[in-house]
Amino acid sequence: FPLSCPTIKVHISRRLTPSPFGRPSKNQRRGDQRSKAVPSSQKMSRRYDSRTTIFSPEGRLYQVEYAMEAIGNAGSAIGILSKDGVVLIGEKKVTSKLLQTSTSSEKMYKIDDHVACAVAGIMSDANILINTARVQAQRYTFMYQEPMPVEQLVQSLCDTKQGYTQFGGLRPFGVSFLFAGWDKNHGFQLYMSDPSGNYGGWKAAAVGANNQAAQSILKQDYKDDATREEAVELALKVLSKTMDSTSLTSEKLELAEVFLTPSGSVKYHVHSPDSLTKLLVKHGVTQPAAESS
Amino acid sequence: MSIFEYNGSAVVAMVGKNCFAIASDRRLGVQLQTIATDFQRISKIHDRVFIALSGLATDVQTLYQRLVFRHKLYQLREERDMKPETFASLVSAILYEKRFGPYLCQPVIAGLGEDDKPFICTMDSIGAKELAKDFVVSGTASESLYGACEAMYKPDMEAEELFETISQALLSSVDRDCLSGWGGHVYVVTPTEIKERILKGRMD
Numbered sequence: 001f002p003l004s005c006p007t008i009k010v011h012i013s014r015r016l017t018p019s020p021f022g023r024p025s026k027n028q029r030r031g032d033q034r035s036k037a038v039p040s041s042q043k044m045s046r047r048y049d050s051r052t053t054i055f056s057p058e059g060r061l062y063q064v065e066y067a068m069e070a071i072g073n074a075g076s077a078i079g080i081l082s083k084d085g086v087v088l089i090g091e092k093k094v095t096s097k098l099l100q101t102s103t104s105s106e107k108m109y110k111i112d113d114h115v116a117c118a119v120a121g122i123m124s125d126a127n128i129l130i131n132t133a134r135v136q137a138q139r140y141t142f143m144y145q146e147p148m149p150v151e152q153l154v155q156s157l158c159d160t161k162q163g164y165t166q167f168g169g170l171r172p173f174g175v176s177f178l179f180a181g182w183d184k185n186h187g188f189q190l191y192m193s194d195p196s197g198n199y200g201g202w203k204a205a206a207v208g209a210n211n212q213a214a215q216s217i218l219k220q221d222y223k224d225d226a227t228r229e230e231a232v233e234l235a236l237k238v239l240s241k242t243m244d245s246t247s248l249t250s251e252k253l254e255l256a257e258v259f260l261t262p263s264g265s266v267k268y269h270v271h272s273p274d275s276l277t278k279l280l281v282k283h284g285v286t287q288p289a290a291e292s293s
Numbered sequence: 294m295s296i297f298e299y300n301g302s303a304v305v306a307m308v309g310k311n312c313f314a315i316a317s318d319r320r321l322g323v324q325l326q327t328i329a330t331d332f333q334r335i336s337k338i339h340d341r342v343f344i345a346l347s348g349l350a351t352d353v354q355t356l357y358q359r360l361v362f363r364h365k366l367y368q369l370r371e372e373r374d375m376k377p378e379t380f381a382s383l384v385s386a387i388l389y390e391k392r393f394g395p396y397l398c399q400p401v402i403a404g405l406g407e408d409d410k411p412f413i414c415t416m417d418s419i420g421a422k423e424l425a426k427d428f429v430v431s432g433t434a435s436e437s438l439y440g441a442c443e444a445m446y447k448p449d450m451e452a453e454e455l456f457e458t459i460s461q462a463l464l465s466s467v468d469r470d471c472l473s474g475w476g477g478h479v480y481v482v483t484p485t486e487i488k489e490r491i492l493k494g495r496m497d
Contacts, residue, residue, distance in 0.1 A: 112365070
């Protein structure tokens with residue numbers, strides 16, 4: 001087929017045939033995603049929306065940004081690093097009486113004995129990535145007979161995520177993670193990663209709905225030498241201020257901590273609903289959020 | 294000399310009353326030379342399942358590491374520990390995957406299942422499971438072990454008596470096998486505790 005044919009021509013011809021699934025075209029062979037049928041009145045940048053594998057003229061990857069939009073609508077999660085542990089807290093969006101609450105959780109997942117994560121975004125995408133992370137951690141342990149360093153695990157997962165922004169023609173994962181873990185080289189660590197595959201180490205971070213508000217409150221109130229209890233208190237306060245819902249009960253939250261037991265092994269502990277209710281009462285955040293700014 | 298007899302090993306597991314015992318020798322040799330006298334053949338998968346591997350030492354270690362890999366993923370996904378019967382099926386499947394280039398070891402699996410019922414089984418190097426109600430043996434000293442266990446075993450022994458029986462059976466059998474010995478390593482597991490003991494035997 002004519003390789004000299006400029007791509008723009010192919011796009012124009014697609015716009016004239018408004019079938020939502022597009023025609024099977026030569027581009028199929030390259031495994032690219034079909035572009036959506038868009039009316040010609042839309043702005044120029046729409047042309048670059050549908051393909052993850054190309055930059056827009058402004059140098060942006062729209063699919064990645066749209067993925068981050070999806071996360072901005074999902075339940076928030078906050079992570080706070082303290083000197084004797086890492087605290088992860090998540091807001092549950094799916095709360096219905098009909099929901100069968102077994103031991104499995106919606107926001108917090110264990111990746112290995114020494115690493116756990118909180119999730120914000122599309123849950124089905126998260127499940128795939130969590131499984132990938134678990135297998136990567138075990139592969140490392142099988143090879144080196146020691147637990148995978150936290151940063152390496154995060155990096156390895158982010159490399160997977162990055163692959164979906166550069167080749168294959170598949171959409172990025174619509175998930176942001178907060179990884180909390182401990183290793184013998186760097187102690188307790190907290191990392192945040194997003195759909196682009198970028199990650200960073202943080203002292204306190206927020207993902208999901210209202211994350212900018214949460215991040216700015218954290219910036220003001222975070223103290224470097226906080227203990228785990230103080231970190232839990234800060235996390236509950238920040239979440240109560242930024243959550244949209246009118247009342248804060250233990251059914252809407254999940255709280256987990258990563259810390260060292262006296263014997264020196266890493267423990268990942270998810271609080272039970274009763275324990276959470278006691279904490280909410282203790283820190284005085286069970287009141288409806290309407291009264292806080 | 295067969296490759297299964299290269300390093301030398303003796304492993305036995307016995308069923309008691311709501312408990313089980315699993316024991317192995319401690320010698321690691323290279324044919325007739327003894328290299329180590331503290332070789333770990335019995336490994337814990339979780340608090341209620343143990344596996345002991347006899348045969349070629351490198352495969353003993355690698356197979357164990359692969360099983361830990363699979364069990365950890367199982368634990369993370371199912372949020373519970375593996376039952377011993379399930380674990381035995383997993384080991385059998387992993388061994389059969391290498392049907393035409395096998396791991397040169399024979400596992401002995403022992404665990405406490407539902408309702409604290411003890412479970413033991415052994416299999417050959419390509420995964421043929423053999424369940425038993427009383428005892429299972431494996432390794433270079435297996436023939437002596439069969440005889441000793443058959444003579445000394447009785448059903449429904451309590452933990453202390455089970456320990457004595459399995460230790461006597463192990464030590465007397467390895468004394469007749471030049472490739473295994475140098476003491477014993479015995480785990481007696483009840484629903485409430487795991488007791489690990491080292492036996493002093495003939496140091497030859």
